Amino acid sequence: MDEFDLIDTMVEILGDVATGTEVVVGPGDDAAVLEVPTDHQLVVSTDTLVAGRHFPANGQADVIGYRGMAVATSDLAAMGATPAYATVALTIESLPEHWARPYAAGIAWAARDFRLAVVGGNVARGPCSITVTVHGHVPAGQAITRAGAQPGDRVYVTGSLGGASLALAEPGLESCGLRDLNDETALRRYWMPAPRLAFAQALRGIANAAIDISDGLSSDLAHLCQASGVACRVDLAQLPLFAGCEALAAATSGDDYELAFTAPAATSERIASLARQSGVAVQDIGTVSTGQSGRIEWLHDGAPVVVPRGYRHF
């Protein structure tokens, strides 16, 4: 199989995932041609996962593909955007069919879960990495940025934290494929993060600021506060913990792709209602305050504690 046969095979596996009402020209031309709904803005984000750094190099091809898509799509959730289409650039030393097929199946699985059309990409020879660029839409002016948090806002996180970090110590990390991940285990949290898309879209017009937790709450919430020019106070004892994870680990570990967001205290009932409708747990963990921009004051049951930053890329 040469490169073009392989790409044809992958496009075939993608099937209806490579098409959609907004896709005028899909994979196979020099570029994709796409519709953007009237009165909407385009939301775009790019993420790279490097083998041996952001995922185990010997992991199964289907979960690698799925995770690449999920990690990028999480940034659309963080903006309150509705997913629309993605391009996927794979770099790999060799591309045997027994790897390409499950990889494409993993991409397609994620694309269906997140309602993304896969409209193009690239295959290059080299050390393994995946770069996914995701595109979503928001009604004009309704994107939720990091920069809108206001003193007095409540601080929330979705779901639970720390699950993905537990997976890194599990013996099945490299051997499990998508079909082994039906239950809400740590391994599933790591390989199949669930961007909080529907809930985030419901937060448009309610949340003042949002970010997805990729490097760890302690880092990412600081980024949100810095972009907003505010500080905040967070109680470790309030963090929603994945079963078996301790609070300090949950505050500093990445890869969960939950959302942290802030909203006026007056909207708390509405947020609780939206959370129930979306089937997403939401936990109030603290308060936005004036103070040094980007500073997080960590407490544990009211007493000050020190919480280090999360993952650093360099």
Add this chain to the structure above:
Amino acid sequence: MDEFDLIDTMVEILGDVATGTEVVVGPGDDAAVLEVPTDHQLVVSTDTLVAGRHFPANGQADVIGYRGMAVATSDLAAMGATPAYATVALTIESLPEHWARPYAAGIAWAARDFRLAVVGGNVARGPCSITVTVHGHVPAGQAITRAGAQPGDRVYVTGSLGGASLALAEPGLESCGLRDLNDETALRRYWMPAPRLAFAQALRGIANAAIDISDGLSSDLAHLCQASGVACRVDLAQLPLFAGCEALAAATSGDDYELAFTAPAATSERIASLARQSGVAVQDIGTVSTGQSGRIEWLHDGAPVVVPRGYRHF
């Protein structure tokens, strides 16, 4: 300097290249938020360049950045699209400031040349590669695909072929930076390809099909013919050659990022006029024909010759 300082520095170097009338939210948030003009479609393409494979690993950072942008933008030219915005994902083992600064300057230089806003990206640690995703716009329905070539169309190429391949043998390939590339040398052709953007936009409504020549004319024209379900006949003696390059090498070498396109014979005067207005040379090299889909019949002054395929990725 940590990662976030470096990203801040790079965004600072990008300056007004990170903004634009269509950029609502630029670099630094979870995703960019962008406007798409009314009655236009979005055109998207992703390209990866791997160090040591698609460019010399010891090349200068500024030309590496420039070339990454140019190669991706060439796909917008191939569609007749107007460039709008790009995201840039860099993977690199370490990111010292003395590399990051010229790299960002090269990205910014290309962004200005092609009128792209750099709206986001990613920096990851790992073996060096660059993945650029470019976005352009076309008036709805006016994208030029690979699939529209008609029997009887003339086949054209822009500029000249083979220059970039000559650069690979030049001693200055690794040492030259953007400031050394003021003349139309082979080295400039390699590091600073010039996507034929303005001319390609002028071809909307005239050209029936187009492709950019990345892997070599013999490969890329075959892709165009296959997508269109046609064959073609091309005369090697008609190829526009970069000074010092032979016809067979020019037909099979990649990296020039010129355009190959087809248009009805009746439009030849108009194409010549548009070419003069754009300052781009255009050469008629052959004819689209019925026959086996994707087949190119190569001649040299009327006599059949064998021309191999160009670059293969795997």
